[in-house]
Amino acid sequence: MKFSALAAIVPEDLEQECIDAARELGAGGITVLAGRGISNTARKTFFGLTYDGSQSVLLMVLEKGLSLEILKAIQKVIMPDNRDSSGIVFTLPLEHLGGIDFSQVEKFEQHLKDSQE
Template sequence: MKFSIVVAITPEELEQHAIEAAQQAGAAGITLLNGRGIGAKTKKTFFGMTFEGSQSVLLMVVAKSLAEPVLEAMHGLLVHDGDSRGLAFSLPIEHLTGIDLSQLEQFEQRLQRPL
């Protein structure tokens, strides 16, 4: 079975919505990280410190065939009226170790069910 990792970076306030959208699209397990970004646009400063809102980083290992549906779900959440509130991308996984065999069975069962 081939896998991909889907990475989604969202504003913290959209974290729960992103989790729900990813799960509905077929992502089973999600690892959450906190982050801050440095973008091209200048942000407000307060006493010389740049203020950036907190970001949530979602990492999802999915079967390769589920990467596109999960990305489409993230697009629906993150892009609104042409404005982007985050980003999502996928990368192929060449080697994978440490995955629980029961999770592998869940992946295979999800692939057999229509989304």
């Protein structure tokens, strides 16, 4: 079985919606980190203070095929009109992996069987 790491950097207000989309498709554990981004557009200012906005970084280890499904689901949340994105989501292949819960591996295997039927 091959695994991928999925990372999604999303606005804080879309965090739960992205988590729900990933869990609905079979994601087990999700690590959530607080983030702050600097975009290529001018920052918003309010009385001389700048506001960058809060972001959440979602990290997941998934079965390779499942990672693409979850990537697409999160993309629909952060890019609903297929034009302007409010975040980014990407996957990276994993060569070596340790510490994953065996019950999660069983869920991934079941997902693979279900998708082949």
